[in-house]
Amino acid sequence: MSAQPPSTLPGGSxxxxxxxxxxxxxxxLNQQQHTVPVPTPHHLLYRRLPASINDLVLPVTKTVAxxxxxxxxxxxxxQALFATVGAVDRVVxxxxxxAKTTRADATAATEARTEMLDAxxxxxxxxxxxxxxxxxxxSVAAESWPVGKHVKRGLKHYMAAHDAHRPDRAxxxxxxxxxxxxxxxxxxAEDTYERAKTVDADGFILVTRKRGGNxxxxxxxxxxxxxxxxRDFYRFQLREEKRSQLAAIREKFAxxxxxxxxxxxxxxxxxY
Numbered sequence: 071m072s073a074q075p076p077s078t079l080p081g082g083s084x085x086x087x088x089x090x091x092x093x094x095x096x097x098x099l100n101q102q103q104h105t106v107p108v109p110t111p112h113h114l115l116y117r118r119l120p121a122s123i124n125d126l127v128l129p130v131t132k133t134v135a136x137x138x139x140x141x142x143x144x145x146x147x148x149q150a151l152f153a154t155v156g157a158v159d160r161v162v163x164x165x166x167x168x169a170k171t172t173r174a175d176a177t178a179a180t181e182a183r184t185e186m187l188d189a190x191x192x193x194x195x196x197x198x199x200x201x202x203x204x205x206x207x208x209s210v211a212a213e214s215w216p217v218g219k220h221v222k223r224g225l226k227h228y229m230a231a232h233d234a235h236r237p238d239r240a241x242x243x244x245x246x247x248x249x250x251x252x253x254x255x256x257x258x259a260e261d262t263y264e265r266a267k268t269v270d271a272d273g274f275i276l277v278t279r280k281r282g283g284n285x286x287x288x289x290x291x292x293x294x295x296x297x298x299x300x301r302d303f304y305r306f307q308l309r310e311e312k313r314s315q316l317a318a319i320r321e322k323f324a325x326x327x328x329x330x331x332x333x334x335x336x337x338x339x340x341x342y
Contacts, residue, residue: 074086074087074212075208075210075212076206076207076208076210078207079115081117082117082118083115083116083117084115084116084117084206084207084210085113085114085115085116086113086116086210087111087112087114087212088111088112088113088114088140088151088212088215089111089112089212089213089215089217111212112140113138114136114137114138114139114151115136115137115138116134116135116136116137116195116206116210117134117135118130118133118134118135118203118206119133119134119135119194123168123169126172126173127162127171127173127176128162128167128194131200131203132159132196132197132198132199132200132202132203133194133195133196133197134152134194134195134197134203134206135192135193135194136148136192136193136194136195137191137192137193139187139192139193140187141187142187143187143193145161145163145180145193147215147216148161148193148195149161149195150214150215150216151211151212151214151215152195152197152206152210154209154211154214155197155202155205155206155209156197156198156199156201156202156205157197157198157199157202158195158196158198159196159197159198160177160180160196161180161194161195161196162176162177162180162196163180163187163191163193163194164176164180165192166179
């Protein structure tokens, strides 16, 4: 089938029949698969962009809007189709375009698009020069449309999208191995640092005892004084501390006894 030139439609639109995406299709009939040819071409509709929401992304004087796209159409196919008109700057496939959308956002969304196109989706072809718009009705050649690889549909499409957005098992294994190795190295460095801290200036090693899974050095359990010294380091210090506590208790007892005697003397007994 020879390629037909673009046809002019009312309202300044054009249509062109591009080759079918695939040469055959498989149908299920009576529980048996049948392969049937698909010779019907696909008709694209395109026209100049009448108005632009964001002229920085889609300039009116250099943009063509293309609709009725095949489900598996790609920016590369549209660029090849309109390359016969003039040098193409970029192809934008971004339906959520607004005044705040930047050119980088539109480009990133176009490159990251993996879903099949809908019948209502629109693609925008932006030329490098405004003079290319004068030739869109005559210079577009259908034979320049490359027949790309057929994309998966139905369950195969969703399975492929699922696999594309998730790492494979080898990547997960390598990542987990790297994380465990990094953790082991960090723990080994921490253990080496802790062991180095237990050796004092004289070369003595501080022996710790594990209780309840936690190893606390005796220096951490001791009660430091204001000067940073241990009050109960020697046994005589313990005896002196107990002796001073006992003397304080006796002194307080004597004072309480005197207070009690004064209360008895000041008490007045009046039976009648």
